[in-house]
Amino acid sequence: MPKLDIQNVFAEPSTKRISVFGLGYVGLPVAAALASRGFEVIGVDINASIVDVINSGHVHIVEPDLDMVVQAAVAAGKLRAVLEPEPADVFIIAVPTPFYGDHCPDISYVRDATNAIAPLLQKNNLIILESTSPIGTTENIHGWIAERRPDFVMPDAEGESADIHIAHCPERVLPGRVLRELVDNDRIIGGISIRCAAYAGELYRTFVRGEIHLTNARTAELAKLAENAYRDVNIAFANEMSVICDRLGINVWELIDLANKHPRVQILSPGPGVGGHCIAIDPWFIVAAAPEVARVIRAAREVNDEKPTYIVERVKSAAARLREPVIACLGLSYKADIDDLRASPALHIVQMLADAQVGEMLVVEPNLKQLPASLRDHKHVRQVELRRAVTDADIVLLLVDHRQFKRIDRETLKPKITFDTRGIWR
Numbered sequence: 050m051p052k053l054d055i056q057n058v059f060a061e062p063s064t065k066r067i068s069v070f071g072l073g074y075v076g077l078p079v080a081a082a083l084a085s086r087g088f089e090v091i092g093v094d095i096n097a098s099i100v101d102v103i104n105s106g107h108v109h110i111v112e113p114d115l116d117m118v119v120q121a122a123v124a125a126g127k128l129r130a131v132l133e134p135e136p137a138d139v140f141i142i143a144v145p146t147p148f149y150g151d152h153c154p155d156i157s158y159v160r161d162a163t164n165a166i167a168p169l170l171q172k173n174n175l176i177i178l179e180s181t182s183p184i185g186t187t188e189n190i191h192g193w194i195a196e197r198r199p200d201f202v203m204p205d206a207e208g209e210s211a212d213i214h215i216a217h218c219p220e221r222v223l224p225g226r227v228l229r230e231l232v233d234n235d236r237i238i239g240g241i242s243i244r245c246a247a248y249a250g251e252l253y254r255t256f257v258r259g260e261i262h263l264t265n266a267r268t269a270e271l272a273k274l275a276e277n278a279y280r281d282v283n284i285a286f287a288n289e290m291s292v293i294c295d296r297l298g299i300n301v302w303e304l305i306d307l308a309n310k311h312p313r314v315q316i317l318s319p320g321p322g323v324g325g326h327c328i329a330i331d332p333w334f335i336v337a338a339a340p341e342v343a344r345v346i347r348a349a350r351e352v353n354d355e356k357p358t359y360i361v362e363r364v365k366s367a368a369a370r371l372r373e374p375v376i377a378c379l380g381l382s383y384k385a386d387i388d389d390l391r392a393s394p395a396l397h398i399v400q401m402l403a404d405a406q407v408g409e410m411l412v413v414e415p416n417l418k419q420l421p422a423s424l425r426d427h428k429h430v431r432q433v434e435l436r437r438a439v440t441d442a443d444i445v446l447l448l449v450d451h452r453q454f455k456r457i458d459r460e461t462l463k464p465k466i467t468f469d470t471r472g473i474w475r
């Protein structure tokens with residue numbers, strides 16, 4: 050790496066102001082972590098109620114310890130939330146990057162954030178994209194700023210004398226362990242130039258204990274997408290194996306335990322499908338970038354997306370053999386011990402069963418005070434507590450491996466028809 054005169058540029062956090070765009074599952078923890086290191090942090094969000102909640106020292110998402118860190122940062126005057134962006138030394142973009150229509154990446158939130166930042170930029174500012182993004186998005190940011198700020202010398206792959214710095218540092222945190230992983234995980238930082246990457250690296254070194262790896266922006270973008278696609282493909286393998294096992298009358302959990310005794314085999318767990326806002330979405334960005342060649346990645350997405358319907362069909366045929374069946378559905382969130390319903394296969398399955406009017410449905414979700422609106426008014430759906438659901442049901446459908454469900458007395462399940470999609474009662 051060339052010798053750069055930027056070492057320790059963030060050594061005195063109290064002299065630097067950082068603006069974080071998007072105060073969601075990624076932006077808020079990043080903002081709180083930087084504020085707790087002593088930076089002056091301004092969180093920008095388009096949602097007025099989120100801004101109010103944060104300024105009152107509270108949080109709008111469920112994530113261990115986040116409330117404590119945010120409360121302390123707000124009380125210390127190091128973190129405040131605003132609707133209108135203000136000038137800063139660093140701008141971090143952590144806004145959603147969903148897809149629309151037939152899995153086309155939607156980077157309009159990134160574009161809107163960049164357009165809001167452009168008029169505020171001053172010489173030596175650093176812009177970091179944290180959102181998981183399609184390949185070329187960091188270069189797009191560069192292009193949008195160049196258009197709006199012809200007064201700046203923009204960074205390029207070679208040049209070292211640019212007025213501003215632009216880099217991509219994709220988030221890598223696992224919901225449920227965000228604050229720990231934010232500090233402990235290695236980070237990949239891809240710059241428009243190596244100087245941009247190194248400049249951003251100096252910032253992350255102030256709070257990351259893991260290693261910082263510098264590269265170019267496109268490689269960083271694809272590396273992040275590859276991480277989630279890799280996991281998706283491996284989960285798809287497990288899901289496909291579970292369907293094959295059902296067909297052949299073999300217990301998939303025993304099969305996986307045995308196969309995993311091989312030193313180089315590590316099959317993941319089958320489940321009701323893949324949910325959340327990352328793994329079910331990001332692989333499509335690779336497919337969109339190289340549709341003819343991303344064959345395994347596309348097939349994995351399809352296998353995982355078909356799993357909820359497969360589960361629904363099995364429950365329906367069991368229910369069809371009963372008179373007035375009562376079905377206990379255990380769990381709605383996309384994975385264990387969280388309240389996040391985004392793209393949740395469990396929710397999708399319960400919704401499909403309810404719409405098909407398969408029977409009386411007793412739903413248990415210990416992490417939600419009330420059912421989501423789509424289920425709340427359904428005639429045949431009620432939220433009940435765990436013991437009641439299991440006692441009253443003919444069919445028990447386990448959808449999420451919440452810790453409460455692992456403790457269920459197996460004796461009470463014996464007379465029931467059970468579908469354990471997570472293998473916790475094996």
Ligand code: SAJ
Binds near residue numbers: 284322327328
């Ligand atoms: N799942 C299975 N079987 C498994 C593992 C997971 O069915 O063996 C399911 C889960 O139940 C869930 C889905 O897959 O529905 C995704 O869960 P997850 O825990 O694998 O991942 P996320 O989506 O919560 O977080 C991922 C992480 N990426 C990787 O592990 C490669 C995280 O590090 C990323 O930061 C995050 O995506 C993101 O925001 O991109």
